[in-house]
Amino acid sequence: MDRIRQTERPHGPQRPNASGLAQAFASKLACVALASLIVACASDPPNQISEGHAGAPGVRRVLLCPPNLVVALRPEIQSGANAIDREIAAYFESQGRELDRIGLIEGRKAWKQAVAEAKAAGVLTNAPRIFVDRLAQDHEFDVVVMPSLLLLQTRMDANNASWDGVTRRMKTVNAPVLASGRNDSLLSKGLASGGISGPAWVTSLHVLVFARDGSRVFEGRGGIEFVQEIDHIDAGKSFRYTLRPNSSIFQNREILHEGVVQAFTPYLVPPEA
Amino acid sequence: MRARAALALLLALLAPACAGSSWIPLSRLSGWHAAQAGSTRLIGDVAPEALEGLARDLARFDAIFAKLAGWPERALTTPLTITLFRNREIGARFGLGRGLAGWALGALDASFIAVQITSGRDEDRNTLFHEYTHVLLRRNQRAPLPRWLDEGLASYFSSVSERDDAVVVGAAPGAYAAHIARHGALPLAQLFAVPSERMRFAEFADFYASSWALSHYLMSTPAGRLELAAFVKQLARGIPSDEAQPAAFGRSNDQLGEELAIHVAHLARGVAIETLIDARAFSAPEPASVVALDPREAAYELGNLALALAAACGDEDKGNWPGLARNFLTLAVAKGAPDAPRVEAALGEARALSGDVAGSLSAEQAALARAPNDSRVRLHAARAALLRAELENSPAASPALAEAEAQYLQALTLAPESASAWFGLGQTRVRMGRSDDAFTAFETAKGFGWSGPLEIALARIHLERGERERAAELLRPIAQDTHAGPTQKEAAKLLEQIHP
Numbered sequence: 001m002d003r004i005r006q007t008e009r010p011h012g013p014q015r016p017n018a019s020g021l022a023q024a025f026a027s028k029l030a031c032v033a034l035a036s037l038i039v040a041c042a043s044d045p046p047n048q049i050s051e052g053h054a055g056a057p058g059v060r061r062v063l064l065c066p067p068n069l070v071v072a073l074r075p076e077i078q079s080g081a082n083a084i085d086r087e088i089a090a091y092f093e094s095q096g097r098e099l100d101r102i103g104l105i106e107g108r109k110a111w112k113q114a115v116a117e118a119k120a121a122g123v124l125t126n127a128p129r130i131f132v133d134r135l136a137q138d139h140e141f142d143v144v145v146m147p148s149l150l151l152l153q154t155r156m157d158a159n160n161a162s163w164d165g166v167t168r169r170m171k172t173v174n175a176p177v178l179a180s181g182r183n184d185s186l187l188s189k190g191l192a193s194g195g196i197s198g199p200a201w202v203t204s205l206h207v208l209v210f211a212r213d214g215s216r217v218f219e220g221r222g223g224i225e226f227v228q229e230i231d232h233i234d235a236g237k238s239f240r241y242t243l244r245p246n247s248s249i250f251q252n253r254e255i256l257h258e259g260v261v262q263a264f265t266p267y268l269v270p271p272e273a
Numbered sequence: 274m275r276a277r278a279a280l281a282l283l284l285a286l287l288a289p290a291c292a293g294s295s296w297i298p299l300s301r302l303s304g305w306h307a308a309q310a311g312s313t314r315l316i317g318d319v320a321p322e323a324l325e326g327l328a329r330d331l332a333r334f335d336a337i338f339a340k341l342a343g344w345p346e347r348a349l350t351t352p353l354t355i356t357l358f359r360n361r362e363i364g365a366r367f368g369l370g371r372g373l374a375g376w377a378l379g380a381l382d383a384s385f386i387a388v389q390i391t392s393g394r395d396e397d398r399n400t401l402f403h404e405y406t407h408v409l410l411r412r413n414q415r416a417p418l419p420r421w422l423d424e425g426l427a428s429y430f431s432s433v434s435e436r437d438d439a440v441v442v443g444a445a446p447g448a449y450a451a452h453i454a455r456h457g458a459l460p461l462a463q464l465f466a467v468p469s470e471r472m473r474f475a476e477f478a479d480f481y482a483s484s485w486a487l488s489h490y491l492m493s494t495p496a497g498r499l500e501l502a503a504f505v506k507q508l509a510r511g512i513p514s515d516e517a518q519p520a521a522f523g524r525s526n527d528q529l530g531e532e533l534a535i536h537v538a539h540l541a542r543g544v545a546i547e548t549l550i551d552a553r554a555f556s557a558p559e560p561a562s563v564v565a566l567d568p569r570e571a572a573y574e575l576g577n578l579a580l581a582l583a584a585a586c587g588d589e590d591k592g593n594w595p596g597l598a599r600n601f602l603t604l605a606v607a608k609g610a611p612d613a614p615r616v617e618a619a620l621g622e623a624r625a626l627s628g629d630v631a632g633s634l635s636a637e638q639a640a641l642a643r644a645p646n647d648s649r650v651r652l653h654a655a656r657a658a659l660l661r662a663e664l665e666n667s668p669a670a671s672p673a674l675a676e677a678e679a680q681y682l683q684a685l686t687l688a689p690e691s692a693s694a695w696f697g698l699g700q701t702r703v704r705m706g707r708s709d710d711a712f713t714a715f716e717t718a719k720g721f722g723w724s725g726p727l728e729i730a731l732a733r734i735h736l737e738r739g740e741r742e743r744a745a746e747l748l749r750p751i752a753q754d755t756h757a758g759p760t761q762k763e764a765a766k767l768l769e770q771i772h773p
Contacts, residue, residue, distance in 0.1 A: 066437040072545040074447035075432035079395045082436065104437035105549050150543075151447035201447070231391075233361075245392035 047220030047265060053209075054266045056143070062097045063141035064089060066104045070111055071148040076227055077203050080149050080250040084205055084224070087256040088147055095268055100139055110134045129214025136212070143217070146208040147263075151227065154202050159195030159230070164204045165262040166223035168255075170196070171246065174232040196241070201227040203249075205263040222262030225255050296600045297363060305571035308561040311335075316574050317357025319390055321563040327357070327401060332558030334402055337433055337440055338409055340554065351722065353408055355386040355401070356578055364389045366597055367578065372477075375400040377407040378585055381722040382693040384408045385581050399446075403431035417725070417750055418505065419514045421464050424481060425488025435552055442548040443489060445540045452482040454541035458533055459483040461526040465518060487529075490536040493546050511749040569605045573616045576601035580619060583626050584656075586759075595626035606636075614644035618653035625660035633657050648687035652694055655680035659701050669706040677701045692722030699730060708734050725751045725760035732767060745771045 067073065067081040089099055102110075114131035118124050132144055154163045159170045203225060209218035228243040250256065261270050307316045308328040315328050358364030368376065369389035374396075378385040386404040390397050406427040410418060418426075432444040456479065458464070464483050491497035504521035508514060522529055540546060566574070576598045583594035602620035606613070621636030637654045644650045658680045662673035681698040688694060699714035712734045718727055728747045735744035744767070751764035 068545065070545060071543045072445050072450075072540070072547070073436075073441070074450075075399055075434065075444050076395060076447050078432070078434045078436070078441075078444065104439040104441075105551060106438075108545075108549060153451070229392075245394050245396040247392035247394060249392075249394060 047263070047267075048218070049220075049267055050215070050217040053211075053217045055269045056095075056097075056209075056267055059142045060098055061100065061141045062092055063100050063102065063135060063139050063144045064092070065102055065107050065144065065146045068148045069104065069107045069146055071150070071206070073149060074151040076201070076245070077149050077151055077249070080203065080224070083250040083256060084147065084149055084260070087253065087260045088145070088205075088207075091257070091260050091264065091268065092145075094271070100141060102135065102139065126214075128210055128216060132210050132212065132214040142212055144210040146210070148206045149224070150204045150206050150221075152202050152204055153199050155198075156200040157195075157197045161200055161202065161226070162223075163202055164221045164223035164259075166258060168202075168223070168225055170200065170226045171229040171248070172232070173229055173247070196230060200243075203227055205259050207263045207267075209267055218264075218267040220263045220265065220267065222259035222264075224259040225249060225252075296604075297366065299568045299572060299604045301360065301363065302568035302571040302575075302604075305566040305568070306563050307566050307570075307574075308563045310558070310561040312351065313353045313355065315355045315357065315561075316566060316571065317355075317390065318359045318363075318571075319357050321565075324357070325561055325563050327398065328561035328563075329558055330398055331355075331401065331405060332561070333435070333555060334405065334430075334433055335409075336555045336558070337442070337550070338406070338430060340550070341442065341548075342409075351382065351384055351412060353384045353386065354574070354578070355388070355405075356574065357388050357390050357397075357401075359390045361389070363575070367575075367582075375404045377404040377411075378581060379408060379411045379724070380581055380585065380693070381696055381718065381724050381727065382691055383581065384411070385578055387578070399431045402433060403427045406430040417753070418508065419465065419753070421480075421484040422488060422501070422504075425484035425486075426492075428481065428485035429488045429492055438552055439549040440552050440555065442550065443493060444545075444547055445489065446485070449482045449485050450537070450540045452478055453486050453537045456482075458486050458530070458537060461487070461530045461533070465514065465526070486537050486540070487533055489540070489546070490533050493536070493548075508750060508753070511746050513749065514753050569616075570612070572601040572605040573612065573619065576605065576616075576619055576623065580623055580626070583623075595623055598623035599627060614640040614647060614650050615653070617643075618647075618650040618657075622653045622657045622660070625657040625664065628664060630661050630664055633661055646687060648684055648691070651680060651684035651687055652691065652697075655684050655694065655697055659697060659704075662701075662704065667704075669704065674701060674705050678705065690721050692718045692720075692724075692727075695721065696724075696727050696730070703730070703734075708737055725764065729760065729764055729767070732764075736767070736771070741771050 064085075067085050073081060092099055111127075111131050114134060115124070115127045117130050118127040135141070135144060152163070154161050156170060159172070161168060161170070202223065205222045205224055207218070207220050208216060211217045226246055227249060229246045229248075230241050231244045233240045233242060261268075302318075305316060305318050306321050306324050307314060308324045309315075310328045310332050313328075313331060315324055315331070317324060319327075356367070358367065358369055361370055364370055364387075367387050369387060373389075374391075375386065375388040386401070386408060388397065388400050388404060404427070406429075407423065410423060410426060417423075428446070428449070429443060432441075432446060434441050434444065459479050464480070464487065488501075491501045500522050504517050507517035507521060512520075519525070536546070579594045579598035579601065583592075583598060586592060586594060599620065602616055602623050605616045606620055617636045618640035621633045621640060624636060625633035634657075637657050640650050641654055655677060658673070658677035662671065662677050665671075665673055667673040678698065678701045681694055681701060684694045685691065685698065695714050695718035699711040699718060702708070702711035702714060712731070715727060715731045715734070719731070728751055732744040732747040735741075735747070748764045748768045748771070751761060752768045753761075
């Protein structure tokens with residue numbers, strides 16, 4: 001820990017001055033605007049699209065930001081970033097769109113600069129326009145796509161939950177084996193198959209699409225899957241269970257694909273539609 | 274978020290869990306693998322590719338942590354053994370499960386981490402990083418950190434990840450962010466005063482989330498990191514935590530608490546308050562080679578882990594650790610372990626810990642006869658000899674203590690930089706009434722390692738010599754340490770005698 005101190009030059013004597021702290025908060029505020037926007041919209045299930053943009057007419061080149069450029073990627077779901085990024089790219093390519101990408105470092109720097117500039121001009125809501133303008137200096141694109149993986153809590157009933165356009169059943173591992181014959185009572189059947197109800201952690205994909213002029217043309221969400229699974233303790237001996245991290249999370253491409261399709265509908269029209 | 278624990282908590286939690294447990298047969302120890310990366314050894318009943326991946330992640334984490342902290346990579350190379358348990362029953366014997374996902378234990382010559390593998394996904398890796406941070410903090414820190422900071426920093430670094438072109442440090446766990454958003458952080462005065470042994474299980478969530486939040490807040494700005502560094506430096510000087518805090522942070526707890534509330538509100542809203550580092554700044558770690566472990570080798574490793582836990586408990590309450598050590602080491606010996614002398618020597622120590630003097634002696638004699646020049650065999654034999662002398666309440670001039678001293682000296686000819694051997698030699702000489710010689714041995718041990726019991730041993734000799742202030746300087750940081758359990762109590766008691 002001593003060496004941490006040596007690598008930084010103090011602002012003043014022993015503690016930061018007031019401007020040091022203010023600066024620290026300012027840099028955080030740079031991210032607040034969009035993050036708050038996304039969280040605020042999280043409870044609005046229907047995807048929102050500007051008129052005339054359904055099916056992304058005329059969009060050939062897409063600049064894809066890395067997942068969670070601005071919104072925090074929770075450690076519990078961090079392994080999903082690459083998987084969801086691949087699935088989004090595959091979906092756009094399957095729709096005949098060309099993809100370009102920006103890196104996480106480049107993108108976050110550009111976003112922070114855009115927010116700082118918008119704030120200085122007194123119109124924070126202009127940040128996305130400035131951001132898109134900045135990206136246009138180095139990239140050719142028709143739209144910018146900004147995806148984020150979210151960690152949410154939802155209500156589970158008997159192991160099942162529906163959120164953001166999908167319905168899932170929580171996986172069970174080490175499930176107790178039902179007794180047979182006389183012991184195969186309704187109670188034991190109910191306990192074994194009735195499932196668990198209560199709050200459950202889930203993950204969803206949130207997407208924003210900005211047009212070349214910086215206007216937001218689409219915002220959508222698609223549910224992905226449960227973050228936990230039911231693990232029966234003392235399998236075969238009791239019905240005690242614990243919720244543990246989902247051992248197969250982000251590994252099933254069908255599940256990922258369904259969430260991606262849901263998140264981008266109706267901006268992109270699913271092939272089967 | 275499942276709890277993690279450090280030593281004091283672990284010892285408090287585990288003793289009842291172990292009592293009366295039946296022996297684990299050797300057949301349950303198939304499918305174990307080992308990977309070596311530098312001075313770190315990973316073992317576990319996990320697939321070779323999973324073990325290789327974790328070894329690679331850990332090596333990468335090492336480099337990232339060193340860069341962030343400004344420490345040279347692998348500055349101190351105390352061996353670290355990380356045991357990963359997929360088998361729940363065996364993990365439970367070592368205190369894992371039922372809310373405890375991992376723990377870390379630092380000893381003079383070695384450190385240990387145990388982690389319950391649940392899903393094999395992010396959560397397991399984060400637990401491993403959490404515990405590894407405890408070990409790294411201890412390796413580079415010759416004074417205990419207050420518990421809130423130790424746990425807070427471990428949680429802060431536990432989420433280090435790489436994606437796209439960046440290493441991301443400080444990602445906020447959703448469970449902590451949600452907990453804080455729902456319940457708020459603990460009042461700082463309460464957080465700073467939390468002693469581990471009085472905390473109820475239900476209070477862990479509040480404590481861990483609040484510790485993480487405050488550490489995250491301070492680590493998220495250069496100014497905050499300076500404050501933390503100043504705080505740690507004052508602790509290392511022996512300044513009590515409650516005096517160091519206002520001096521380092523320069524404002525009241527209430528004011529700091531208000532700033533923290535704003536910070537956690539941002540985190541709860543999903544604001545990415547993270548540090549990004551260009552991933553190209555770190556070279557790719559060399560792949561670790563993974564080998565299959567014979568069940569007898571796995572039994573030996575687990576026996577050693579139980580021995581380390583028994584040693585960490587001190588004289589008063591070893592719980593069932595000696596019994597568990599005997600379980601595994603007996604299995605390994607009975608089936609003819611590949612490294613038989615070391616196993617026999619370890620079994621001799623475990624028997625001595627269990628009060629079996631004759632069994633200990635026969636095992637040590639057999640081990641020494643087969644491998645007289647193996648430093649680990651010698652060290653086990655020396656510890657066992659001292660334990661036997663203690664069991665027999667041997668007088669200062671007894672042959673038993675002379676034998677223990679001779680064993681330690683022989684161990685030191687083979688491993689002259691073993692802090693543990695120097696410490697044991699000092700302990701033997703204290704019992705022999707040769708405090709000046711003991712002092713020299715303890716001081717030499719301190720050159721190679723650090724531990725609370727070693728500082729206390731030195732402080733006792735200073736007290737004998739009437740050097741009260743010097744003793745107090747050594748004792749203060751340990752007395753302030755809410756992690757240390759019996760060690761902390763002993764230091765506090767001695768300090769009370771110095772300054773009633």
